[in-house]
Amino acid sequence: MQYLEGRRYVVLAIFLLVGVLFAGRLFYLQVLDDSYKVAADRNTLQRQVQIPYRGQIYDRHDSLLVTNTPVFDLVVVPREVKRLDSLRFCQLTQMPIEDLRLGLRAAKIYSRNRPSPLIQNLSTRELATIDDMLGDFPGFRIQARMARTYKTENLAHALGYVGSITPKLLESSKFAHYQPGDNVGISGLESYYESTLMGQRGVQYRLVNVRGVDKGPFHGGQYDTLSVAGQDLHLSIDASLQAYGEKLLAGRRGSIVALDPKTGEILCFVSAPHYEPQVLTGQGSGNRYMDLLRNPDRPLFDRPLMATYPPGSVFKLVNELVALQLGVVTPGTGFPCNQSLIHCTHRHEYPSNVNIAIKQSCNPYFYQVMRAAVLRGQSRNGFEDARLGLGQWQKMVKSFGLGEKLGVDMSQEKRGLIPSPDYYDKRLGYHRWNYKTVYSLSIGQGEIGITGLQMANVLATIANHGYYYAPHFVRGIGAVGQPLAQFRERHYTAIDTSLFKYVIPGMQAVVDGRGGTGEFASLAQYGISVAGKTGTVQNAHGPDHSTFAAFAPANNPKIAVAVFIENSGFGGTAAAPCAGLIMEHYLRGHVAPSRKRWENWIMYGDLTRRGHH
């Protein structure tokens, strides 16, 4: 049987072959292929995020505007549900049986071991009745979470709102550490200051077994982090002024922006029509959002930041300052109200100087002021002369923060438009336009667009004799108590600070002079001098917009305000008394009863009916 001896090696070879094969396969599985390590972590590691307490928001007098309160949800853990008496359960919770069935199915699809919400935002009474009986329904429990709560009915546009993060946002790198279902500031200050308000999330890595049962911390918790509560925001908004402003414009479309010229702090920020901030939180917020979206008056539209209007006659102030800076006019320059190319709206005294011109808002005067500023004989070619002149004009106008974003602490800001020579070249052709083409700019009409916020900022700049701080809502963040660095920086215009004094007497005359166009804004009865300018903005969408911008007291400005009321006729009739009331409320802390008639007029009057511009 000698020849069978060799078979022992065949058997041994088979054994060894399998051994080597297995060692090789294991080498591939354990050493070369990393995917199993990832899969193992996915099996056992559960990342539990602790949501920090979101920062609260206060007004300038430290009254609480936005806070967090616990709300209670009824949640279900499908794996723990046993012998559910669904009839009794539905009686207890007032929940249709069909909703219960759908809810349970959705919960099972999400996770058998983790809680899914069944009913959100239980009322206190529901909570009391359900909580007592939950012992009979294993797998169901009450879970508390923090929800945004508003202590104010105003300022919705600035505050913005908080909502579940959208799949689109989740994709961006800025929100890389967010999870589906997390809350995030969607708009307004909640969005701009998201990282400040949100604080730092705490993360705990827990080990779980195959049934999702917690098995203690991962590596003794050495990778865990604690959550840090978000920082509070202290706004410069005056809550009572804000409420008053929203009340005044409740039935209108338009905006009010009031600034403290000395700091750039926004005191009041009205976008009309307004809505209440809590409308966009809690149950049914989606439907309410859609209702607002469909409203033809567009309450969601943040008018002070996003609506750009031609500024109308208010812009004459800027044109005058540009011309003064260029040296083409002096405060004593007079131009005839000659109605040559541009009409004046009313008959008035001869504009022999800038004060009279501003007080009377004389269109032909400012037509000629801007003409002098633009056509300075810089080229023998008339077209080129207008091109060069308009280019210099545009640069100087933009130095007022116009045609650019001011950099307010909100993301939706629009830049507006101050047209450049290129703008006209593109629209009309190179050397195909001259001053006669663009002259509407001289009275703030035509291709120009500015926002309510920019308008208020122009007035603050004039009040400051030539500089402004970028307008902002937040004057103090958390314990540090300072606004962001960019809001502590002065911006100077291209106009000499010494020239601003020449336009202010005219503006005072607008309000307090005999027959001034803005007389309804006067606070002379309280010894407060107001400097302002009316504007009546022609537009293609119906009656003129009424605008008025002012600051007060004229000698020591504490507030600069810009009012736009859409389709409400002359600036002097609608916007001026509104601005007067706002300034009175802010400077005196209240509005005298004798002035209630003005409130009624603005709220209920037929603004297009009477008065002059």
Added chain:
Amino acid sequence: MTPSRSSRSIDWPLVLLYLLLVGLGWVAVYAASYSPEAPANPLASLGFSQLMAFNWFKQLLWMGTAAVLIVVLLVVDYKAYDTLAYILYFAMLGLLLVTLVIARPIAGSRSWLEFGPVRLQPAEFAKFTTALAASRFMASINLRQQNWRDQAVLAGLTLVPVALILASNETGQALVFAALLLAYFREGMSPLILLLLAAGGVILLLALLVPKLWLVGGFTVVLAVAFLLNAKLWRHHLILSLSTWAAVIGMVFGVNFFFNHVLQPHQRQRIEMLIDPGKDPLGKGWNVTQSKIALGSGGWLGKGFLNGTQTKFDFVPEQSTDFIFCTVGEEWGWAGSTLVIGLYMALLWRILLVAERQKSVFGRTYGYCVASVLFVHFTVNLGMTMGLMPVVGIPLPFFSYGGSSLWSFTILLFALLALDAHRKQDLLR
């Protein structure tokens, strides 16, 4: 015969390998059944009945009883294995039959005998008795002489217990009996039988993976090329080659029938999962997927003793019995797994060496039976754990938790050691 003489002639390297594997196995069982919530020193703080809830404690008891078994096996007159071979064989057949009748089905299998808290699986021990009987019979015949009657008796001897075990729905245990073919091969069985079985397996697998027409076409082309290359030789075996061709075609097309009508649904699923484990990773593919994750997350050196998350947190099913190697792979890494594989290779090599030095055909055949049975268990168990073979529930020798399997492998091995210790006396017989 004095104990000292006997102990001098015991093959200590084999004993050492046995002790190493059983010891490492217990460590793995401890890790697999370890629970972080258990008291730090359970032996001191828990009562016996509470300790009986832990697999590692019960395994300690099985190991203790196995030690008693070893003493008995070595003290018993070595000639008894030869003498009693047929009696044990038929007694086992009777036991299997009785089990089949009286056993309560456990997980679909009627193979467990229950004595209070203790459960035994006679099929585990049928390997031993069948190996003994086959070796005894082998010693009395010459397989090479193509005596059809002897060969039929040998086949019957092997297949009767297989049939009984299959009837009890323990496919895995029945499959192990194929191991005996390796021993028969060593004693002169035609290699063609092994080759045909291997080829059949390959063709079945290919038929599941490759479109059938390709397979038939490919095989026909190969055969035709071989025919053209050496037409003269092939003409002599025309009938053989044509019938082989027909058999292959038959197998290829019979696969569907086999797959859908012969295999039981759970067996069909296991083969489907082998081919595509990603098809249903949370359901039918769970075992294979989780087993591979546990193994694969081990890396070079593993996560360390008791630090295996996949096994500790119950992601791997049957982790102290059939899937015990997952704990090895996860906690000891590639280094540890390869060491364990190396130990098995050393054990098998040593058993072959011991078998070859037997002076009797009985002893040698039995030695080969032991090696082959251990080898098949090793191969099927690890192959399943690594996702190379369908899930077949058979234990890893010496490692898997369980009294029946530990006892049966101990008996298999130490009966050989007992025979080996007296091989010189055998010569004098």
